[in-house]
Amino acid sequence: MKKIGILTSGGDCSGMNACIRSAVRTAIRMNIEIVGFRKGYLGLMKGDCIPLDTKAVSGILHRGGTFLQSARSQEFKTPEGRQLAMDNLKALGIEGLVILGGDGSLTGALELSKMGLPVVGIPASIDNDIPFTDMALGVDTALNNILYAVDCIKDTASSHARAFVIEVMGRHSGYLASIAAIATGAEFALVPEREVDLSEICQQLRVRYEEGRDNAIIILAEGAGKAQDIADAVKDAIGFETRVTVLGHYQRGGAPTVFDRLLASRFGKKAVELLVAGQNGMMVGLSCNTVLAVPIEDVIKGEKRPQDEMLRLAEVLGI
Ligand SMILES: Nc1ncnc2c1ncn2[C@@H]1O[C@H](COP(=O)(O)OP(=O)(O)O)[C@@H](O)[C@H]1O
Numbered sequence: 635m636k637k638i639g640i641l642t643s644g645g646d647c648s649g650m651n652a653c654i655r656s657a658v659r660t661a662i663r664m665n666i667e668i669v670g671f672r673k674g675y676l677g678l679m680k681g682d683c684i685p686l687d688t689k690a691v692s693g694i695l696h697r698g699g700t701f702l703q704s705a706r707s708q709e710f711k712t713p714e715g716r717q718l719a720m721d722n723l724k725a726l727g728i729e730g731l732v733i734l735g736g737d738g739s740l741t742g743a744l745e746l747s748k749m750g751l752p753v754v755g756i757p758a759s760i761d762n763d764i765p766f767t768d769m770a771l772g773v774d775t776a777l778n779n780i781l782y783a784v785d786c787i788k789d790t791a792s793s794h795a796r797a798f799v800i801e802v803m804g805r806h807s808g809y810l811a812s813i814a815a816i817a818t819g820a821e822f823a824l825v826p827e828r829e830v831d832l833s834e835i836c837q838q839l840r841v842r843y844e845e846g847r848d849n850a851i852i853i854l855a856e857g858a859g860k861a862q863d864i865a866d867a868v869k870d871a872i873g874f875e876t877r878v879t880v881l882g883h884y885q886r887g888g889a890p891t892v893f894d895r896l897l898a899s900r901f902g903k904k905a906v907e908l909l910v911a912g913q914n915g916m917m918v919g920l921s922c923n924t925v926l927a928v929p930i931e932d933v934i935k936g937e938k939r940p941q942d943e944m945l946r947l948a949e950v951l952g953i
Pocket residue numbers: 643644645675705706707708709710711712735736737738739740741742743745758759
């Protein structure tokens with residue numbers, strides 16, 4: 635293999651830059667030319683790429699986001715879009731591709747691999763909804779961002795005797811909500827994987843309130859319900875003054891944590907090594923602190939839910 639490409643796709647996350655840096659420096663060490671495609675699959679379909687060398691990836695390790703930029707593309711989901719990408723890759727002499735992204739991007743990667751292009755995926759999504767890896771890139775940093783925000787909100791919640799509904803990301807995944815609830819000592823974690831029982835929540839909060847605990851934090855995954863509806867229900871049931879805070883895209887940015895920098899560096903190196911070793915259609919993953927390779931096909935077929943143990947822990951410690 636003489637020339638490979640790398641791209642970042644789907645929702646960005648902290649650690650993507652550190653991972654690109656690692657992949658580039660590994661490739662250069664192996665005397666392999668590497669180019670970066672801009673804006674994920676959009677760049678592939680446009681043939682929009684830049685050569686990457688050691689200097690091009692200097693000074694980015696500690697920066698959130700992705701300097702190659704990311705995007706979502708409907709066109710790439712069509713056979714015509716993917717054929718366009720394959721034609722560009724051929725014309726550019728690219729013999730393999732490293733793809734950083736979430737479950738959607740990995741599905742796209744598998745399609746390219748089926749068309750004959752050697753591809754290795756790197757799980758990168760704050761949702762941590764990708765099976766066969768304990769952690770995806772960016773999750774730890776996002777959790778630390780959430781922690782900081784919730785700790786701040788707890789201070790003002792207690793000063794004003796208010797209940798807060800804090801919405802975190804996760805349209806289909808309650809991972810961030812459940813772990814953040816444990817780590818911040820929130821009263822409730824509401825996740826899309828479990829039906830939300832509002833009357834039960836109000837009942838438990840009322841008991842707490844009557845015991846003299848006059849503030850509360852409810853962490854809501856965005857896919858689990860409407861924050862304002864939950865806040866209104868709590869207010870009506872208990873008379874609690876309530877506020878809603880939507881953390882939004884703040885969660886996805888910022889300097890990566892040590893954990894994410896290390897994971898990014900390990901994933902980037904391993905992905906290039908797998909490509910060069912002739913592997914195709916694999917994703918790197920972390921299991922028991924070991925970086926391994928799993929078929930993307932299995933990843934796509936699999937499902938990852940927040941562990942029942944974590945949901946139960948949040949429940950037991952919350953009230
Ligand atoms: N079934 C699919 N086939 C081909 N490409 C896909 C498929 N699903 C997603 N993609 C590509 O991956 C991109 C990112 O996926 P998305 O689900 O938005 O984010 P993420 O990869 O972070 O989960 C999509 O915009 C699309 O271009």
